[in-house]
Amino acid sequence: MALNPAGPEFLAHLAEQLPDAALRAPEERDLSEPRGRYFGQAAAVACPRTPEEVAVILRAAQAAQVGVVPYGGGTGLVGGQVMTEGPLPLLISSERMTGLRAVEPAGNVMIAEAGCILADVQAAAEGVGRLFPVSLGSEGSARIGGLLATNAGGTGVLRWGNMREQVLGLEVVLADGRVIHGLKRLRKDNLGYDLRHLFVGSEGTLGFISAASLRMVSRPARSGAAMLVVPSPAAALELLALAQARLGEGVSGFELIGGMGLRFLAEKLPDVRQPFDVPPEWVVLVDLGLPAGLSPEGELETLFEEAAEAGLALDGVIAQNEAQRAQFWALREAIPEANRLIGSVSSHDVSLPLEALPAFIEAALAAVARLGGFRVNCFGHLGDGNLHFNVFAPEGETRAAYDGQRRQVMDTVHEEVAKLGGSVSAEHGVGRLKTADLERYGDPVSLAVMRGLKGLLDPVGILNPGAVLQT
Amino acid sequence: MALNPAGPEFLAHLAEQLPDAALRAPEERDLSEPRGRYFGQAAAVACPRTPEEVAVILRAAQAAQVGVVPYGGGTGLVGGQVMTEGPLPLLISSERMTGLRAVEPAGNVMIAEAGCILADVQAAAEGVGRLFPVSLGSEGSARIGGLLATNAGGTGVLRWGNMREQVLGLEVVLADGRVIHGLKRLRKDNLGYDLRHLFVGSEGTLGFISAASLRMVSRPARSGAAMLVVPSPAAALELLALAQARLGEGVSGFELIGGMGLRFLAEKLPDVRQPFDVPPEWVVLVDLGLPAGLSPEGELETLFEEAAEAGLALDGVIAQNEAQRAQFWALREAIPEANRLIGSVSSHDVSLPLEALPAFIEAALAAVARLGGFRVNCFGHLGDGNLHFNVFAPEGETRAAYDGQRRQVMDTVHEEVAKLGGSVSAEHGVGRLKTADLERYGDPVSLAVMRGLKGLLDPVGILNPGAVLQT
Numbered sequence: 002m003a004l005n006p007a008g009p010e011f012l013a014h015l016a017e018q019l020p021d022a023a024l025r026a027p028e029e030r031d032l033s034e035p036r037g038r039y040f041g042q043a044a045a046v047a048c049p050r051t052p053e054e055v056a057v058i059l060r061a062a063q064a065a066q067v068g069v070v071p072y073g074g075g076t077g078l079v080g081g082q083v084m085t086e087g088p089l090p091l092l093i094s095s096e097r098m099t100g101l102r103a104v105e106p107a108g109n110v111m112i113a114e115a116g117c118i119l120a121d122v123q124a125a126a127e128g129v130g131r132l133f134p135v136s137l138g139s140e141g142s143a144r145i146g147g148l149l150a151t152n153a154g155g156t157g158v159l160r161w162g163n164m165r166e167q168v169l170g171l172e173v174v175l176a177d178g179r180v181i182h183g184l185k186r187l188r189k190d191n192l193g194y195d196l197r198h199l200f201v202g203s204e205g206t207l208g209f210i211s212a213a214s215l216r217m218v219s220r221p222a223r224s225g226a227a228m229l230v231v232p233s234p235a236a237a238l239e240l241l242a243l244a245q246a247r248l249g250e251g252v253s254g255f256e257l258i259g260g261m262g263l264r265f266l267a268e269k270l271p272d273v274r275q276p277f278d279v280p281p282e283w284v285v286l287v288d289l290g291l292p293a294g295l296s297p298e299g300e301l302e303t304l305f306e307e308a309a310e311a312g313l314a315l316d317g318v319i320a321q322n323e324a325q326r327a328q329f330w331a332l333r334e335a336i337p338e339a340n341r342l343i344g345s346v347s348s349h350d351v352s353l354p355l356e357a358l359p360a361f362i363e364a365a366l367a368a369v370a371r372l373g374g375f376r377v378n379c380f381g382h383l384g385d386g387n388l389h390f391n392v393f394a395p396e397g398e399t400r401a402a403y404d405g406q407r408r409q410v411m412d413t414v415h416e417e418v419a420k421l422g423g424s425v426s427a428e429h430g431v432g433r434l435k436t437a438d439l440e441r442y443g444d445p446v447s448l449a450v451m452r453g454l455k456g457l458l459d460p461v462g463i464l465n466p467g468a469v470l471q472t
Numbered sequence: 473m474a475l476n477p478a479g480p481e482f483l484a485h486l487a488e489q490l491p492d493a494a495l496r497a498p499e500e501r502d503l504s505e506p507r508g509r510y511f512g513q514a515a516a517v518a519c520p521r522t523p524e525e526v527a528v529i530l531r532a533a534q535a536a537q538v539g540v541v542p543y544g545g546g547t548g549l550v551g552g553q554v555m556t557e558g559p560l561p562l563l564i565s566s567e568r569m570t571g572l573r574a575v576e577p578a579g580n581v582m583i584a585e586a587g588c589i590l591a592d593v594q595a596a597a598e599g600v601g602r603l604f605p606v607s608l609g610s611e612g613s614a615r616i617g618g619l620l621a622t623n624a625g626g627t628g629v630l631r632w633g634n635m636r637e638q639v640l641g642l643e644v645v646l647a648d649g650r651v652i653h654g655l656k657r658l659r660k661d662n663l664g665y666d667l668r669h670l671f672v673g674s675e676g677t678l679g680f681i682s683a684a685s686l687r688m689v690s691r692p693a694r695s696g697a698a699m700l701v702v703p704s705p706a707a708a709l710e711l712l713a714l715a716q717a718r719l720g721e722g723v724s725g726f727e728l729i730g731g732m733g734l735r736f737l738a739e740k741l742p743d744v745r746q747p748f749d750v751p752p753e754w755v756v757l758v759d760l761g762l763p764a765g766l767s768p769e770g771e772l773e774t775l776f777e778e779a780a781e782a783g784l785a786l787d788g789v790i791a792q793n794e795a796q797r798a799q800f801w802a803l804r805e806a807i808p809e810a811n812r813l814i815g816s817v818s819s820h821d822v823s824l825p826l827e828a829l830p831a832f833i834e835a836a837l838a839a840v841a842r843l844g845g846f847r848v849n850c851f852g853h854l855g856d857g858n859l860h861f862n863v864f865a866p867e868g869e870t871r872a873a874y875d876g877q878r879r880q881v882m883d884t885v886h887e888e889v890a891k892l893g894g895s896v897s898a899e900h901g902v903g904r905l906k907t908a909d910l911e912r913y914g915d916p917v918s919l920a921v922m923r924g925l926k927g928l929l930d931p932v933g934i935l936n937p938g939a940v941l942q943t
Contacts, residue, residue: 107709107827108857130717152662163660166637179917186825188856189634190895191623191673192902193910193940194922198669202662219716238578245690246601248763250721292719294766354657356578385659386579424661431663439664446650450929451665457924469664 002461006089007044007067015047015061015091023048031092034083035076035139036341036348039433041083043070046092052172052180052211058093059209059463060178068466069093071205073147074118076139078350079432081151081204081468090466095146098211101125109217110169110186115146115210122215131217134161138334146210152202154428156333159384160253160290161218163428165201172212173200176459184214199454204430205465207458221253221290225297226326228258229305230281230316234383235359237285240313241384244287244304251295254288255384256333262378265339266332273335274328276318285383286333288326336380340391344400346375347410349390351418352427358386365390365417372406372413387427390414415442431469440471473932477560478515478538486518486532486562494519502563505554506547506610507812507819510904512554514541517563523643523651523682529564530680530934531649539937540564542676544618545589547610549821550903552622552675552939561937566617569682572596580688581640581657586617586681593686602688605632609805617681623673625899627804630855631724631761632689634899636672643683644671647930655685670925675901676936678929692724692761696768697797699729700776701752701787705854706830708756711784712855715758715775722766725759726855727804733849736810737803744806745799747789756854757804759797807851811862815871817846818881819862822889823898826857836861836888843877843884858898861885886913902940911942 005011016024025046032041047069049055062069068090072082084090095116102112106129113122119140126133135148137155147153152165161167170185173196181196200208231237237257244252263280266273277284287304289297301319308314320326340348353361362379369375374395381388392410394400403410415425415438425438440448455462455470466472476482487495496517503512518540520526533540539561543553555561566587573583577600584593590611597604606619608626618624623636632638641656644667652667671679702708708728715723734751737744748755758775760768772790779785791797811819824832833850840846845866852859863881865871874881886896886909896909911919926933926941937943 105825105827107713108825110825152666154660158660162637165666166633175917175921179920181917181921182915183918185895186893187823187895187898188826189625189629189823189853189858189898191899192895192897192906193914193918194678194925195623195636195669195673196918196921198666202666207665219720221720222718242578247693247765249690249692249761251763290720292722292762292766292771294718294771295763300763300765352658352660354576354579354581355659356576382660387660422657424656424658424663426663427658427660428662435663443664444653446646446652447654447664447667449650450646450652450667453928454665454925457928458921 002066004068004088004462004466005066007091011065011067012045015058018057018061019054023054027092030075031072032083034080036078039080039083039085041085042089043092044089046094048094048097050097052174055093055174055209055211056178056180059174059176062091062463063176063461066461066463067091068463070465071150071209073115073144074139074142076143077147077151077432078429079434081430081432081465084467087466093209095144102212104129106131108186110214111217112184112212112214113145114212115144117145119143119145119148126217130220132220133215134218135164135167138337145213149201149210149213150203150205151430154382154385154387156254156256156382158382159255160250165198167215168197168201168213169216170214171197171200171210173208173210175208176461176464184212186214204432204468206455206469207464222293223291223295223297224326225289225301225320226329227287227301227305227317227319228276228329229285229287229308229314230277231283231285231314232312233283233359234362236313237283237383238355238358240285240308243307243313247304248289248291248300251289251291252287253290254286256286257380257383258284258286258333258336259379261376262336262339262380265343265378266335269339269342270335273332275332277316281316286329340378343393345391345393346400346403347392347407349411349414350427350429351390351423351425352385352387353418353421353423355386357421357423361417361421361423365414368413368417369410372410433467436469436471439469473537475539475559475933475937476537478562482536482538483516486529489528489532490525494525498563501546502543503554505551507549510551510554510556512556513560514563515560517565519565519568521568523645526564526645526680526682527649527651530645530647533562533934534647534932537932537934538562539934541936542621542680544586544615545610545613547614548618548622548903549900550905552901552903552936555938558937564680566615573683575600577602579657581685582688583655583683583685584616585683586615588616590614590616590619597688601691603691604686605689606635606638609808616684620672620681620684621674621676622901625853625856625858627725627727627853629853630726631721636669638686639668639672639684640687641685642668642671642681644679644681646679647932647935655683657685675903675939677926677940678935693764694762694766694768695794695797696760696772696791697800698758698772698776698788698790699747699800700756700758700779700785701748702754702756702785703783704754704830705833707784708754708854709826709829711756711779714778714784718775719760719762719771722760722762723758724761725757727757728851728854729755729757729804729807730850732847733807733810733851736814736849737806740810740813741806744803746803748787752787757800811849814864816862816864817871817874818878819860820882820885821860821898821900822894822896823856823858824889824892824894828892828894829857832888832892832894836885839884839888840881843881904938907940907942910940
């Protein structure tokens with residue numbers, strides 16, 4: 002169905018139905034995104050405080066056939082929050098829906114509104130002696146609604162899962178203004194179809210998530226970390242299996258760091274402390290969260306010795322205290338910033354079956370090398386099979402010179418992913434960047450069902466037009 | 473849309489399109505269910521070997537407007553596999569789809585066809601040094617397709633989740649015969665909407681799950697168990713929090729056993745060894761699965777001492793070896809059998825927010841007592857907030873005498889659940905037993921969306937007619 006621009010008449014009519022200050026003019030921050038690839042457009046930004054106000058906005062938009070783009074912390078990396086073309090939309094920002102409606106340590110559950118910032122949710126859990134186990138680089142600005150809409154991942158997925166796995170219930174405003182009141186606090190509920198997981202990961206195209214009940218987990222009694230130099234990604238995976246056989250879920254994080262990333266860090270962020278004098282080609286950051294009776298340092302020592310004996314570890318540094326552990330993580334988290342300062346030609350957020358990861362890295366490096374003298378920074382959440390395989394211009398050259406090759410680079414990498422049964426969108430979502438990839442690599446029957454779901458829940462097509470599914 | 477009975481002409485036409493022996497006459501076992509509450513009807517049982525054969529069957533059924541009832545191991549407790557009224561349906565049994573298409577320890581994943589029996593899947597995982605973490609009483613006959621269709625729970629949910637949490641991908645045959653090829657082996661995949669979770673728990677009403685990729689997990693290095701006498705369910709929950717604060721995910725199981733259950737056991741299954749001379753009113757079975765460096769016996773000793781000091785444990789027995797641990801579990805798993813031999817007036821599979829459990833038990837016991845001198849066996853997966861609250865005739869009387877009160881008893885219990893924000897279907901599903909409860913207690917907008925989903929995926933209404941949603 003053809004959409005209309007959000008014109009002055011529509012906005013005036015909408016303003017009448019909302020409290021003062023619920024509509025504002027868009028600012029630059031509302032229209033740009035972290036990688037600077039997209040610049041959006043919007044007639045206005047609606048800032049509702051309640052699901053009822055969201056419902057007023059969506060009802061008006063549906064009646065007027067005006068597109069609405071949901072906006073959280075603005076940290077998305079695939080353009081899901083930035084509509085660059087088509088009739089001028091309205092943005093709906095969650096910035097004023099920041100209530101924590103409940104924090105219940107006895108039930109290990111909290112209820113957070115869409116606009117809550119992840120770091121605040123983590124702090125609230127910590128305040129009652131619990132852990133909210135999703136952690137990622139942008140946690141200081143990413144909001145719960147956006148994290149749910151994109152099913153965000155991060156560094157705790159290996160042990161605790163993605164955002165999806167934290168959700169016990171959702172409150173969702175549908176395109177026609179009806180509200181799903183689904184904020185159950187239950188670990189088990191088989192009363193009817195599971196609607197939660199339909200909205201989680203749908204990037205605002207099926208409904209507006211206004212609040213969620215989220216699980217909290219026990220804080221590990223003891224924590225520790227090590228950076229271990231490994232001869233290859235295949236050895237890293239064997240090392241992971243070794244660690245999990247001993248410690249099970251005690252392995253909280255298992256991150257791969259490539260030599261290129263360490264060299265980028267040295268170049269662009271020299272203040273970040275590096276544990277090895279000469280950047281090794283492959284390093285893993287192993288993070289442990291253990292029961293009270295175990296010593297993380299002791300376990301890491303044992304792991305390193307066993308791994309060294311088996312040829313799986315060449316060198317290593319074990320954090321001797323919490324400050325050193327924080328340093329290791331600061332290094333890991335600084336890699337995307339160094340990438341940003343270098344400026345990638347094309348970034349890829351891919352996942353593979355674990356056993357196919359080494360073959361993928363080899364094949365993708367070779368395929369990219371055939372395109373030119375690109376540099377590749379391959380790093381990420383190895384334990385989840387999730388790599389960020391980012392391609393940069395040759396040393397001394399700018400990314401702008403390779404803009405024309407971006408799509409070719411991306412297609413080349415994605416082809417290697419598809420050959421090995423992987424996904425070209427592991428944790429960042431589809432947004433507007435990867436809609437063609439979904440068409441190309443998605444199962445055709447699944448795609449048809451997705452279109453059916455979109456038609457069912459958003460028949461006019463007002464919700465985040467152009468995201469996920471091509472219109 | 474009105475359905476037609478599966479008549480001789482339809483069956484003859486179908487038989488022509490299928491290999492020999494793919495259709496057989498229904499037997500008593502196909503039409504009865506464990507609690508003897510329902511007896512079904514069917515024109516024939518189709519036994520396809522492949523998703524393509526399932527597609528042939530569904531296409532024919534949709535064209536002829538014939539209802540199909542999917543059938544796994546027949547262990548469901550809510551009548552989901554037994555159609556008792558309406559035009560004579562066709563059963564589709566998964567009994568010949570028993571292939572394990574892949575078992576991949578390096579990737580911690582296996583691909584199982586719908587007819588694989590749970591115990592075989594567990595054994596296959598164990599064969600490669602891994603664990604398939606779903607475990608329940610009927611694991612010797614329950615099949616993967618049915619377990620997925622009902623999102624089955626069991627005793628490992630506290631640590632590893634329901635069936636839902638084990639699913640990395642699904643192969644699903646839709647009502648019109650199209651096949652979703654979604655057997656991805658990925659931990660992270662955000663390429664489009666998540667369709668897995670729509671089919672898991674939909675009890676065969678949205679599609680026929682023909683195969684699944686399932687995760688395997690590390691086997692805990694050390695195991696142990698204890699049965700601890702607690703003064704109350706509230707104390708049991710505090711004990712759980714104590715255990716989790718020390719051991720985190722190391723607490724693999726936390727089951728509540730009531731005194732009534734122990735007395736039923738003594739009466740009906742006297743060979744089951746009981747650890748306490750006089751059945752206590754409340755016992756918890758704590759199961760630990762720990763890393764190599766910890767002693768389960770030592771940890772349980774410490775836990776018991778701390779709990780005793782805090783007044784949370786009155787007595788206890790710690791398993792001294794694997795055989796004793798198996799005995800504790802055998803006792804726990806014998807309780808449903810003792811219940812069956814006594815014969816309940818009404819059984820309830822409910823879940824509550826953890827913090828509301830003690831209040832629920834108190835309120836529900838009082839409410840049932842107001843209806844008459846019933847006996848209640850309240851037990852279950854306390855760590856998940858999931859209780860089986862089963863109501864029996866007064867001592868010396870038969871269940872038949874109370875048949876007329878069954879619905880009243882059920883409504884009374886379910887009202888108490890609803891008051892406290894619980895679910896009247898925790899792990900068994902809706903089936904045909906609880907469709908009225910879904911109408912009554914389900915969120916109205918969610919229900920409308922569920923009906924929309926049913927209309928989208930099964931417009932003729934052939935898939936498991938009358939299950940989950942009332943027709």
